[in-house]
Amino acid sequence: MSLKGIELQIAIPKTFEAGKIAEHKHQQTQLNQDHSNSLMERQMVKTRESVLPSEEAAKMASGGNQHLRDSAEDADRKNNEEEKKTMHPYKGSFVDFTG
Structure with missing residues (x-):
């Protein structure tokens, strides 16, 4: 080319x-x-x-630490009670020994 x-x-x-x-x-x-x-x-x-604001740090600094612990313990107790009350989806609570 x-x-x-x-x-x-x-x-x-x-x-x-x-x-x-x-x-x-x-x-x-x-x-x-x-x-x-x-x-x-x-x-x-x-x-x-x-510095980022933190609500949890502010609560703990102001003495809210005990309140948080108490509320966590109450929530744990409620969860334990609810677990005891709930029924298993396919297991019954009555056992028939007559048959």
Whole structure:
């Protein structure tokens, strides 16, 4: 495939422009990636250094620890009573020894 002089006059500048465009896209992609990484790094530092409010910690600090323990024990007692009252789905409670 041979190119004529007039075709070379058009092809060479187009190739040069295509190379510039490809380089620009590559640089833009790299800049976007760097920007994204810096934003993520800032966000990680911010979350690492910030203090999150905790309702449980506030309750324990204000003396609510005993109340939490009492309520947990009450819940355990209720669960044990309910387990004793519940019937097994296919086992009965009456045993027939006459047969």
